[in-house]
Amino acid sequence: MANLKKIAQKANVSVATVSNVLNNRGRVGEETKKKILRIAEDFNYAPNRMAKSLKMNKSQTIGVIVEDLSVFNAPEIIDGINSFAEDHGYSILLMNLRMKKKTGVQYPDTEICKQEAAPMFKVLLASQVEGIIYIGIHSRDVKGILPDSSIPVVYTYCDTSNPKDLSVNYNDFSAAFYATDYLIEQGIKDIGLITGFKNSESTMERLKGFKKAFKESEIEWNPEWITNGDWEFNSGYHQGLVLLQKNNKPRAILAMNDLMAGGVIKAANELGINVPGDLSVIGFDNREISQYLTPKLTTMSLPLNEIGQQSIKLLIKKIRGEKILSNKIRLNCKLVKRESV
Amino acid sequence: MANLKKIAQKANVSVATVSNVLNNRGRVGEETKKKILRIAEDFNYAPNRMAKSLKMNKSQTIGVIVEDLSVFNAPEIIDGINSFAEDHGYSILLMNLRMKKKTGVQYPDTEICKQEAAPMFKVLLASQVEGIIYIGIHSRDVKGILPDSSIPVVYTYCDTSNPKDLSVNYNDFSAAFYATDYLIEQGIKDIGLITGFKNSESTMERLKGFKKAFKESEIEWNPEWITNGDWEFNSGYHQGLVLLQKNNKPRAILAMNDLMAGGVIKAANELGINVPGDLSVIGFDNREISQYLTPKLTTMSLPLNEIGQQSIKLLIKKIRGEKILSNKIRLNCKLVKRESV
DNA sequence: TTATAAAGGTTAAACGTTTTATCAAAGTGG
DNA sequence: CCACTTTGATAAAACGTTTAACCTTTATAA
Missing domain, CATH: 1.10.260.40 (lambda repressor-like DNA-binding domains)
Incomplete structure (x- = not known):
């Protein structure tokens, strides 16, 4: 060379x-x-970047730690990070925690992520990265998951209860609010809800948004139509069956993700209930499956790419010592209207 | 520090x-x-890795260039690369070409990839990476896509007609052979086929495998039942409609990906044809959608993770100057049996 | 006793950059 | 003709490592 x-x-x-x-x-x-x-x-x-970095004490590299690379939303976020990084002369050093494969658990708690992340953090430190983005793919409180250090960290696609932490995520509350409100706008008041895990932040925030929409429209929500799923297709199917076999059944079901919405549609099909004729369904995530369901699913799409871009934008601001207006960035979701409403 | x-x-x-x-x-x-x-x-x-690398003239870093990070198969391959890399003390510098978003074209040709890849290659050179993995997500001939240099390159998930190039991919031919053979084994001889793009390597190889299975079983394949799709859901649906409305219609349809297989199932549903009772369907890719179709799709799963692992394994061998038995590694797919056959 | 070896260190150069201080030569104004 | 500025370049230190070569001191062998 x-x-x-x-x-x-x-x-x-x-x-x-x-x-x-x-x-x-x-x-x-x-x-x-x-x-x-x-x-x-x-x-x-x-x-020679090594020599340059050594001398300048700047690596032009940022580290990305992702809990699970091969989960549907992570790649798009990284894509967003990457495109912004490229435009600003940064490179991405990628670390994959592979939580699911390593621990066998689908939704590992913070403590175990912390343990797994520590060695990666050290590698990134050694690599002189100028900042780190931690992508937690299951929204939850990740306060202090990475050791304190002088190197800036942005927590992405997860929450942190420490107000000093920088974080970027989408806004669960407003997303659920708008999805529900959209249904109400269509003149549908009998709306059922299938939630995700009860203890997940996302579930709780979305539930709030759901209820808020009812309050704003000054109509009542029916507690009997709120039922708990576990994010999986089958739970949507089973809860759908339950809801749709009640005497007074809802005219619409909001499922907290597309998988469960798919299950609802399956249930409706089996019961001979026409979607969207007799039942409207709205999902969450705008995952690939949503466009291949029959009917095509109307769903809340998460601004994944933008989350990525905002994360690195925020990180670079922090690195440069620029003024940061808000530590916590929450981006809005967008309803993609298809055929199920 | x-x-x-x-x-x-x-x-x-x-x-x-x-x-x-x-x-x-x-x-x-x-x-x-x-x-x-x-x-x-x-x-x-x-x-300080920079200092160490500078002195030792070894960066312990390998570069990964991927044509499209947010396409379903790329993350799993990178996951495979990553896990092997981690175990061997290498880090991954990730570059995303974002061909689809940049060019608007879904299947860009080699020439345009070459142009886009050049600057990334330069960045990786500057970063002193010890080797590069190029992940082409649309299997095709990528001969010479990266400039010649002394730094080892492995082409992954794509083909190269240059015998000196190192490449790792799955085996289209045998995958199609086994899928077809499986159907024949079940006593089904009337098998239709929906291909991908006619000019794609994958399509051609799989077509060969399909025909081979018939030859081995000494039965005839019906040319009328071989029809061209474009990899998209809708083409599967339309070709499915065509095939299933013929007087003599097939008893099984092999679609060259899961999306098209999904389309076939939709067509069958509409025509009142029971799957798998009256029609067996096999897909390709074992994409997420395949497990949420009704019935759940039997499909050929690609060894994505293993492709990633073998790629970096091969690369590291090359870096270390170890003996390489074969420049071209082709891994076998595995049939995942579900409900559609 | 003396030569030799082993144990436990140290010195200094080198890797490929960046950057400050310095310098010579030429040009300019009075 | 002198003082000063400008132009175009150089020398050398520094960044944090590694590593070959060297240097003491003590132990061992003859």
């Missing part, structure tokens, strides 16, 4: 001059400039 | 000694060793 020294020798000039030309600073004559640039081109020179 | 110098000062010892202790080489007394280790621990010392 070519380096400054070789170019300097070839050009009969000092290393400093070559460095100056290649970073166009300092005062260098036009002649020499041309010559050096040509030689660098010939040698296909690429500056 | 702590460094060798600080530790050395604190311990009243030379930098060299600290280095020796921390990498346990050289001759150092037990006393000093303990002391240095304790201080390093106290300081939460992490060796």
Whole structure:
């Protein structure tokens, strides 16, 4: 590999001059400039980032720790991070915790993530990353999951109860509010709800949003139509069966994710209930499956890519010491209207 | 951040000694060793990778260029790469081409990938990566997509007609062969086929496998039942409709991906044809959707994780100059039997 | 006793950059 | 003709490591 020294020798000039030309600073004559640039081109020179980083004490690298890379939402977030990073000259050092495969547990608690993340954190430190983004794929309180240090951290796609932590996520509350409100706007008041895990932050926030929509419209929600799922297809199916076999059954069901919404549609099909004729269904996530259901699912899409972009934007601000208006960024979801309402 | 110098000062010892202790080489007394280790621990010392790399001329980093990170198969491959890398002390520098978003084209040709990949390649060179994995998510000939250089490259999830290139992919031919053969084994001889793009390598190879299975069983395949799709759900639906409305219709349909298989099932549902009672359906990819169809789809699962692992395994071998038995690794797919056959 | 080896260190150069201080030569104004 | 500025360049230190070469001191062998 070519380096400054070789170019300097070839050009009969000092290393400093070559460095100056290649970073166009300092005062260098036009002649020499041309010559050096040509030689660098010939040698296909690429500056040694290690040396540069060492000297400048800046690695132009940010570390990304993701709890589970192969879960549907993580790649799109990373994509967002990546595109912004690229535009700003940063590279991404990727660490995958692989929680699901490692622990066998689908929703590991904070403590176990903490243990697994520690060594990765150390690697990132050693790599002199200028900042870290932690992507927790199951929204929950990750307060202090990474050890305190002078290096800035942004928590993404998860919550943190420590107000000093920087975090970026979507807004569960408003998403559920708007989904419910949309149904009410269509003149549907008999709305059932299938939640996710009862103790998940997402579930609780969305439940609040759901109820808020009713309050705003000054109508009552029926507690009998609120039922608990576990985020899986089958729970949607079973709860759907339960809800739709009641004497007074809802005219619409809001499921807290697309999988469960799919289950509801399956249940409706089996019971001979027409969607959207007799029953409207709304999902959450805008996951791939939603566009292949029959009817195609109307669903709340999460701003995954934007979450990624905002995360790194926030991180870079922090790195540069710029003023940060709010530690906690919550982005809005968007309803994608398809055929199930 | 702590460094060798600080530790050395604190311990009243030379930098060299600290280095020796921390990498346990050289001759150092037990006393000093303990002391240095304790201080390093106290300081939460992490060796500066930049400096180390610079000196050792080894970055312990490998670059991964992926054509589209947010496509269903890429994350799992990267997951595989990552897990192997971690176990062997390598880190992953991730570059995302984002072909779809950038070019608007879903299946960009080699030339355009080449253009987009060039700057990333340069960044990776500058980062002193020891090797590169190029993940092309649409299997095709990527010969020479990255510029020639002394740094080893493995092409993953794509083909290359240059026999000198290292590549890892799954085996389209045998996958299609076994899927077809499985159907034949079940006593079904009237098998329809919905292909992907006609000019794709995958399509051609799988078509060969399909025909081979018939030859081996010494039965005839019906050319009328072979029809072209475009990998999308709708094409499966439409071709399904066509096939299933013929006077002599097939008893089984093999679709070259799960999306199209989903379309076939939808078509069957509409025509009142029972799956698997009257029609068996097999898909390809074992994508998420396959487990949520009704009936659940029997499909060929791609060894994505293993592809990732084998890629980096091969790359590391190449980096270390070890003997490489075959430049071209083709892994077998596995039939996951569910309810549609 | 003396030569040799082993144990336990240290010194200093090197990796490829950046950057400050310095310098020579040429140009400019009075 | 002198003082001063400008232009174009260089030398050398520094970033945090590794490592070969060297240097003491003490133990061992002859």
